[in-house]
Structure formats: C-alpha cells, structure tokens
Amino acid sequence: KEGGVIGNSINATWESVPLDVYSPQFDKIFCYYLSYSLSGEDGNDDSDDDGEDVLRLQPRTASYEPNKFVERTLLLAFGYLRQSLGKELFHSRFRQHGLNSNERVALAIKLRADNDFYSQINHLKQRGLDLTPQDVESLEPFLPCPKDSEGKVIVNKTGMGSSAALVTSIVGALLQFFGASSLPMIDGEMAETVGQENPEDGLRIAHNLAQICHCYAQGKVGSGFDVSSAVFGSHVYTRFSKGVINKFIEDVELRNETLKDGLSLAETDSSQLFELVTDADKKWDCTVQPIHLPEGLELLMADVCGGSESPSMARKILEWKKKNRETGFLSGYYWKDLKRCNKKIVSLLSDQYTKKPFCDGLVRDGPLIIASRTAEQWKKPMPSTWHEFDGSSWDVAMQLLDLRMAFLESRQNLKGMGTAAGVPVEPDSQTTLADATMKLPGVVAAGVPGAGGYDALFVIYVKGPPTNGGKSDQVRDDIGNLWRDLSNQDNSTVVCPLSVRAAGSGGLCASSLQW
Secondary structure (H helix, E strand, O other), rough: OOOOEEOOOOOOOOEEEEEEEEHHHEEEEEEEEEEEEOOOOOOOOOOOOOOOOOEEEEEEEOOOOOOHHHHHHHHHHHHHHHHOOHHHHHHHHOOOOOOOOOOOOOOOEEEEOOOHEEEOHHHHHOOOOOOOHHHHHHHOOOOOOOOOOOEEEEOOOOOOHHHHHHOOOOHHHHHOOOOOOOOEEEEOOOOOOOOOOHHHHHHHHHHHHHHHHHHHOOOOOOOOOHHHHHHHEEEEEEOOHHHHHHHHHHHHHHHOOOOOOOOOHHHHHHHHHHHHHHOOOOOOEEEEEOOOOOOOOEEEEEEOOOOOOOHHHHHHHHHHHOOOOOHHHHHHOOOOHHHHHHHHHHHHHOHHHHHHHHHHHHHHHHHHHOOOOOOOOOOOOOHHHHHHOOOOOOHHHHHHHHHHHHHHHHHHHHHHHHHHHHOOOOOHHHHHHHHHHOOOOOOOEEEEEOOOOEEEEEEEEEEOOOEHHHHHEEEHHHHHHHHHHHHOOOOOOEEEEOOOOOOOOOOEEEOOOOO
C-alpha cells in the first residue's frame, strides 16, 4: 500500500484499467483496478496455467466500502467478456475508446435506480406534495436517498427487487457496451455485436450471466424470479435446477476466500463460466411464459410504511412446510390449493382474457360502465341489452369476477399458511388495507405481493376515464385518495403509491440515456 492506493503489481503480460462505479443516489463512488492477463487464451499462448489468475478486481483505495452485488457482478461479467470476445478483442475494446492506441484508458459506470425501488415519502413531504399517484409521478427521476442528521444515507427499499435489477443492469450494460451481446433497444434498433444476430439470444445470455452473478453475490441460489423479471418482463417462471450453477459458484468462492483485497478468476473459472452462460450442454431447465394484463386493466403498487419487519419469511415458510410435510393435512392443503389458484390466474390472463369478445368489451365498456361500479354491483342485473352477447359489459364483468375470486382464494391460502407457520405473510393491517381497496369501484383485486409482509400492496383494476391529461385515470386517483385518507387517519401506517405500471413486454433493453 502506498499513498492510500492498493493493488497488486502487474507485469508486462497484464493490463490494468482504473474502474469507477458511480452511485449518485447513494452518494458513493466505488473505485477499483480491473486487471487482466494478455496471454494464455485462444490457443495461441500456453504460458498461463489453467489454475492461474487471468482477471482481478481490486479496490483502488485503502479505505473502501465493499459491495458484493457490484463487485462480484463486475468480476464475472468481465470474466465472461474476456472469454467470449477473446483476449485480443477484449483488450482492443478498451483501447478503441482512447485517443490513440497507447493512451491509458479508464472505465466509468454510473448506477441509476428508478424512484420506485426506494421510498419517496420524504421527497413528497419535503415538496409539500400528497401521497397520490399524480404527485408521485410528478417527481423528477433518479432522486437520491435521504440522509440523517449525521449525513448517513437512509435506504428504505420498496421490495421491488432492486438488487436483481442492479445486477441485471450492470450485466446488460457491459454486454452491450463491449459488443458481446445484442439487446433490444427502446427505439427498436440493434447495436453491432460479435457473433450474435437476434435479441432473444442476447436476453438469454444476459439472463444466465445475471443469474450466476446474483446467486454468487447473495451466496445462494434463490428463486431467480427477480432476475428473470428484470430480463424478460412480465412472465410465469420456473426456476432452473440449483445444480446448474452451484458447483461453479462454490469453486469461485473457494478461490477467493483467502484473498484479503479484491477478487480473482482463473482460466478454468472463465472457461466454465462461458460454457455455463452460453449453455452449450443445455443444462438450463428454467421456463419463461410471457404474460400480461389485457388493455383496459392496470396495475398499481403501494409502498406501505408501518408495522414491523419480519425477515426471512420465505425461509421460515419453507422450514414449516418441510417440518409438516407428513404430519399435517393443512400444510399440504394450503400448498395444493395455492397452486390451483395460481394456475387459474395464469389461465385467465393467458387464455380467457385474450379472446376478442372479452378484449373488445373491456376496452369499449371498461372506463364508463365497469370502472364506475364496485365488484358487488357487477353481480347485479344490468339493462338487458348489456348482457345479451359475448363481450357485453355484464359478460366482461362476470369474467373479471373469476379473477377476483382466484386472488381472494390465493390470499386466504397465504394468510392461512402464514398463521399456521407463525409468519405474517398477510398481516391483519394489510388485510384491512386490501379489503378496503377492493371495495372501491373498478377494483378487481388487491393483496400482498412477493413473499408477503408489511411493506407493499398490489392492486389490479379496470382503468377509468382518463385524468391529468391522460397520465392517470379516475379509478387510480380514487385508490390513491383512499390510501391518502387512511394514512392521515392512522399515523402509524403510511401508504404511498408507486408510479410503476403493468408492462406489456418490458424487461432488459438498452437506451440512449445520457451520462
């Protein structure tokens, strides 16, 4: 260490590039040296032993704050890029951004997270704004996290999968920047790549690499759904078998457990990583079934601040399931019936709600007729001309009640399972909030998303007449007003809407967003 800077000495067969990762919303800069071997690959040079390092990521300053999700993603992403492009092309990708071939270059990455990943309640209060959808959407993008009196950043996540989105974004940005993979772009164009022609291949590569990075960063193979959603958008997902990547992660962890500063990859690690990501042996057995809400239905999410945290709820539920697998009827019943409900929801969205009479009827009668009535009123007789044909307002409303019932049954199973396991999957406070929301006109269903708990709520509703110049609609505004009023009545619970909406396809894509 010298002058507060650390890093291994690099000989003539290595190249070292300063790498800075800027995170303005967290008021942080992560400074590294990315060092890579210029020999021992492509079959042209056998001077590197397969067990020797070919890539290293080291902190550039003696005092630095480690971030596993950033560092481990960078290590594996660059390891894949070096193996995929080949050492010469990988090296030239850095050189081509210099003014001349001999100029030393550096790489800078800026991380920016959508406001919905973190609570915006403080920003709204500071601006004198209400906790309503319209005011939330009026906030400028990429707002920084607030700080306490000592200047420490306060991070209040909304549970939308920020770590998976971070990892996936870094992976996608590097694949696109270095030309190793082709990703869809917001404007519909494609970037020049090496050996790849279509975005489907690019998304598959990004998915596999991001899953490996995320599992390595969190130290286990989780559900995989957050990463998959970040890559593919809205879909039904079946995770890959743990054995697909477990051995590789264990090998890389073993290699790096004795290192004091930084991380490294060996030639064998890079080769195994490349084979895993490209799936030459067809080991990835995950499935992705695209799904989306039909035109006329919309999503609203809420950041709920109140109650208490209950960590590792999913783990506790799984432990309870394992313990009661052969001893209790209810444990098996809850799981089986929940699976039935989920299948019903998928069937409605992917089949029944794609039929032309339903879609036409929802678009035609949804805003003025269905959205102006509560679900209880949907059941009551309407004028005879409204229900004499498929796709009439009454017919559409009856089909929406099928979705409502499936979500209600799903909630009952989740709450019952949580009660039996002693885990607040749907706490009573969330039940009260969801039930109150479901009584509003136009609301199809409301409930607790993900693994459950106190911190979030979802709503699926029929879009009402447009408001705010088409940026919102009457039902969305009514839900926001209810949540605002409930928050004002009970200071212990604050419900703040998020700006996220249902995505038709969504997922990972490149943009021309400026630095």
